[in-house]
Amino acid sequence: MKIGLIDVDGHNFPNLALMKLSAWHKRQGDDVGWYDPFSRYDLVYQSKVFANTPDYQFIINADKVVKGGTGYAIHGAGGEHYCKADDPALPDEVEHIYPDYGLYGITDKAIGFLTRGCPRGCLFCIVAGKEGKRSRKVADLSEFWSGQKNIVLCDPNILACPDWRDLFQQLADSRATIDFNQGLDARMLTEEKIAAIERLKIKEIHFAWDRYEDKAAVLPKLKMFAKSGAMPNSHNAIVYVLVNHGTTIEQDLERIYTLRDLGYWAYVMVYDKPHASRTIHDMERWCNNRFIFPKCPRFEDYGKVEEVKDERQLTLF
Ligand code: SF4
Numbered sequence: 105m106k107i108g109l110i111d112v113d114g115h116n117f118p119n120l121a122l123m124k125l126s127a128w129h130k131r132q133g134d135d136v137g138w139y140d141p142f143s144r145y146d147l148v149y150q151s152k153v154f155a156n157t158p159d160y161q162f163i164i165n166a167d168k169v170v171k172g173g174t175g176y177a178i179h180g181a182g183g184e185h186y187c188k189a190d191d192p193a194l195p196d197e198v199e200h201i202y203p204d205y206g207l208y209g210i211t212d213k214a215i216g217f218l219t220r221g222c223p224r225g226c227l228f229c230i231v232a233g234k235e236g237k238r239s240r241k242v243a244d245l246s247e248f249w250s251g252q253k254n255i256v257l258c259d260p261n262i263l264a265c266p267d268w269r270d271l272f273q274q275l276a277d278s279r280a281t282i283d284f285n286q287g288l289d290a291r292m293l294t295e296e297k298i299a300a301i302e303r304l305k306i307k308e309i310h311f312a313w314d315r316y317e318d319k320a321a322v323l324p325k326l327k328m329f330a331k332s333g334a335m336p337n338s339h340n341a342i343v344y345v346l347v348n349h350g351t352t353i354e355q356d357l358e359r360i361y362t363l364r365d366l367g368y369w370a371y372v373m374v375y376d377k378p379h380a381s382r383t384i385h386d387m388e389r390w391c392n393n394r395f396i397f398p399k400c401p402r403f404e405d406y407g408k409v410e411e412v413k414d415e416r417q418l419t420l421f
Contacts, residue, residue, distance in 0.1 A: 105129070105132075105134045105135070105146040105147060106134070106135045106143070106144070106145050106146050106147075107125075107126075107129045107134050107135065107136045107137075107145065107146065107147050107148070107149070108137065108138070108139035108140070108143070108145040108147070108148040108149070108164075108166060109122050109125065109126060109136065109137070109138055109139060109148070109149050109151075109207070110138075110139045110148060110149065110150040110151070110160055110164075111138075111151060112150060112151060112152035112157055112159060112160050112173075112175065113152055113153050113154050113157045113175070114157075115208065117153075118205075118207075118208040118210060118215060119151050119153060119173075120203060120215055120216065120258070121149075121151050121172065121173060121194060122149060122151050122207065123203035123204045123205060123207050123208070123215075124194060124198050124199065124201050124203050124204075125149050125194070125198060126203075126204035126207045127201045127202060127203055127204040128197065128198045128201050130204060131201070136204075138207075139164070141162065141164075141165060143165065144165050144166070145164075145165060145166035145167070146166065146167050146168070147166060147167065147168045147169075147170065148164050148166040148168070148169045148170070149169075149170050149172070150164070150169060150170070150171045150172075151171075151172055151173040152171075152173040152174075152175030152176055153173050153174050153175050154174075154175050155174070155175050155178035155179075157175055159176075172191065172192060172194075173191065174186075174191055174230065174234065176190050176191060177189075177190035177191035177230075177234075178230060186230035186233040186234060188233060188234065191234065200243065200247055202247065202248060202250070203215065203216070203248055211252075212252055212253050212254055213252055213253075213254040213255070213256060214248050214249035214250070214252040214254070214255050214256070214280070215248065215255075215256045215258065216243065216247065216248030216249070216256075216257070216258065217242055217243060217257070217258050217259055218241060218242065218243055218244075218245065218257060218259055218262060218265075218271045218274075219239050219240060219241055219242060219259045219260075219261070219262050219265040219267075219271070220235040220236070220239070220240060220242045220259070220260070221235040221236040221237065221238050221239045221240055221260065221261070222235070222237070222239055222260040222261035222264060222289075223237055223238055223239060223261070223264050224237075224261065224264075224289070225237050226314065226315070228314075228346065228349055228375055231260040231261075235260065239259075239260070239261045239262065239263075239264035239265040239266075240265060240266075240267075241265055241266075241267040241270075241271065244274060245271070245274040245275065245278060246274075249278060249280070252280060253280055253281060254280055254281050254283065255275065255278060255280045255281070255282050255283065256283045256285050257282065257283065257284050257285065257286075258285055258286055259284070259286060260286050261286075261289050261292070262284065262288070263288055263289050263292035263293065263297055264289060264292050268297065268300070269300070272297075272300040272301075272303070272304070273300075275304055276300070276303045276304055279305065280305065281305045281306070281307060282304050282305060282306050283306075283307070283308070284306075284309070284310065285310075286310075287310035287311055287312050287344060288301075288309065288310065288311055289311070289312075290311040290312070290313070290322050290325040290326050290329065290343075291318070291321045291322060291325055292325075293325040293328060293329055295328070298328065298329055298332045298334050299332075299334075301334045302332065302333050302334035306334075306336065307336070307340060308336065308340040308341075308342065309334075309336060309340065309341055309342070310342045310343070310344060310371075311326060311329075311342075311343045311344070311368075312343060312344040312345075312346070313326070313343050313344070313345055313359055313363070314344065314345070314346035314349075314373075315346070315350070315351075316350075316351045316355040316356075316358075316359065323362070326343065326363070326366055326368065327366060330366050330367050330368070335367065338364075338367050338368060338369050339369060339394070341367065341368045341369060342368065342369045342370075342371050343363050343368045343369070343370055343371065344371050344373050345359050345360060345363070345370045345371065345372050345373065345391075346373050346375055347372055347373070347374055347375065347380075347384055347387065347388070348374050348375045348376060348377075348379075348380045348381075348384050349375035349376075353383060353384075353387070356372070356387060357387075357403055360372070360387075360391055360403075364401075369394075369397075370391055371391070371392055372387060372388040372391045372392055374388050386403075386406060386407070387403055389406075390403055390406040391403075
């Protein structure tokens with residue numbers, strides 16, 4: 105069979121489902137490759153992870169087309185509604201196959217999930233609807249790692265998994281550099297978990313303080329982590345701060361300043377960006393810019409910095 109693959113989001117971040125489908129079809133002896141509109145296919149897979157990516161617009165030259173991915177299952181402005189029926193899971197034998205990293209030319213990196221699901225069920229997040237409201241182990245590291253120097257984990261809440269000890273031991277034994285690309289749930293931190301994190305090779309760590317009202321649960325844990333040997337320097341200790349979702353600007357700034365005082369870098373994530381105010385967008389630009397933020401400690405002064413910059417630019421021309 106001739107199999108075509110379409111990564112609707114583009115090729116900036118490798119699509120794990122397509123890498124697994126590629127591996128599975130190659131194992132069946134099929135001819136697999138990126139979709140070429142000038143060729144004819146028996147079957148084409150079209151996958152989209154991000155809701156805001158426009159769909160593939162052209163007629164597909166194939167006997168059968170299968171569409172899948174989270175991007176087809178999130179509906180409504182701001183992406184608040186996830187419809188599981190529009191996002192069918194891969195068959196087990198595909199889901200648990202070693203991915204075809206070569207599809208994206210990846211040689212030094214392994215990507216995958218050790219756990220799925222999250223007990224939190226945050227209103228702005230689809231994980232509970234997609235994967236269930238419980239973090240559970242779904243794989244051993246060897247399922248998608250075979251000695252690469254870098255491991256990217258897409259787990260939504262590995263610290264909430266009852267098997268976290270076993271999984272962290274597997275990660276430590278790999279001696280690879282670990283990237284928890286979905287961040288870690290600070291509320292789940294304990295001294296024992298922090299010690300397990302410390303045993304890993306990590307360049308950058310991400311937490312989140314999404315809801316202002318979680319202050320009492322999040323802050324003591326972030327303080328505990330900041331005092332530990334697992335804490336990297338502030339550029340590499342990042343805390344996502346969700347804004348434009350039920351908080352005031354004062355509460356957003358309080359989170360940003362508090363995190364900075366603790367030695368973290370706050371990273372503003374804007375909910376429902378197209379409908380966010382100018383102030384929210386300015387706050388995002390100010391806080392997330394690694395050159396401006398250290399030079400301009402107060403958001404209130406950000407506009408003045410911009411003016412100065414403009415004047416300097418004027419003198420250049
Ligand atoms: S803690 Fe994170 S993964 Fe879990 S529901 Fe909330 S946003 Fe989603």
